Amino acid sequence: xxxxxxxxxxxxxxxxxxxxxxxxxxxxxxxxxxxxxxxxxxxxxxxxxxxxxxxxxxxxxxxxxxxxxxxxxxxxxxxxxxxxxxxxxxxxxxxxxxxxxxxxxxxxxxxxxxxxxxxxxxxxxxxxxxxxxxxxxxxxxxxxxxxxxxxxxxxxxxxxxxxxxxxxxxxxxxxxxxxxxxxxxxxxxxxxxxxxxxxxxxxxxxxxxxxxxxxxxxxxxxxxxxxxxxxxxxxxxxxxxxxxxxxxxxxxxxxxxxxxxxxxxxxxxxxxxxxxxxxxxxxxxxxxxxxxxxxxx
Numbered sequence: 001x002x003x004x005x006x007x008x009x010x011x012x013x014x015x016x017x018x019x020x021x022x023x024x025x026x027x028x029x030x031x032x033x034x035x036x037x038x039x040x041x042x043x044x045x046x047x048x049x050x051x052x053x054x055x056x057x058x059x060x061x062x063x064x065x066x067x068x069x070x071x072x073x074x075x076x077x078x079x080x081x082x083x084x085x086x087x088x089x090x091x092x093x094x095x096x097x098x099x100x101x102x103x104x105x106x107x108x109x110x111x112x113x114x115x116x117x118x119x120x121x122x123x124x125x126x127x128x129x130x131x132x133x134x135x136x137x138x139x140x141x142x143x144x145x146x147x148x149x150x151x152x153x154x155x156x157x158x159x160x161x162x163x164x165x166x167x168x169x170x171x172x173x174x175x176x177x178x179x180x181x182x183x184x185x186x187x188x189x190x191x192x193x194x195x196x197x198x199x200x201x202x203x204x205x206x207x208x209x210x211x212x213x214x215x216x217x218x219x220x221x222x223x224x225x226x227x228x229x230x231x232x233x234x235x236x237x238x239x240x241x242x243x244x245x246x247x248x249x250x251x252x253x254x255x256x257x258x259x260x261x262x263x264x265x266x267x268x269x270x271x272x273x274x275x276x277x278x279x280x281x282x283x284x285x286x287x288x289x290x291x292x293x294x295x296x297x
Contacts, residue, residue: 053096053097053100054093057097057098057099058092060100062095064096064099065095079140080136081209081210082144082210082211083140083143084182089136105126105127106125112124143182146181147213147216148213151215151216151219151241153241154179154183155219155240157178158171158172158237159234159237161175169194172191186210189207190203190206200227204220204224214247218244
């Protein structure tokens, strides 16, 4: 056991040394221009928190970003935006974690291959490649659901505040202060962009791009159409909220309809045979049958 641990440490340090040597050999990396945007959005959403993994891998982050290329970095930044920068995650922190997880995963896989453990080696390789992606995917899904739950009630409150006499910009700021969660964070980013001189239309377009949610897209589209057609903002907000609730009800009915066949399969595959076994066993036990005479023992 001690030899295996020692081999794992040696392999990990070897891989780290090779990566660090390549990083020193190449010229100093210039991070992509969109990294500054990612850092700004991440700082607006959450408090950036450093971790031991980030500190260990930060020296390799420029090398990882160069290997990824600008196009892939842009896709990663979009996924991080959709996830809401969980834990202060930004592109450079993503690259740092990829480096550390990759060193640990591939180093451990090398040790497992030396010991003939192919399955464990494959598991460790998958860990090094996809562990951070799994976390981002889960954060995207959870954040989208949280926004879709919050949005209809938020629009109702916003409509009431606007009808009280405040402008749409003031009402949006006032209501956003009272809410917490990912949707309030997105609104604060949008308000900050508007304060910096971005037009309201462009700010809400950026809001749509940062969120992979049909309800957010529906909200932005209806808001822009109402502005172009000159429709009263209060009626537009109420109509959007009602449409979202109808959509939620339809989606709930669809999920329930899909759940019925699954529940039926589980019942017929596991519960019915198990119940029959219990009934038959109880019948024989209650009847006092001598199983020894049946088996001839």
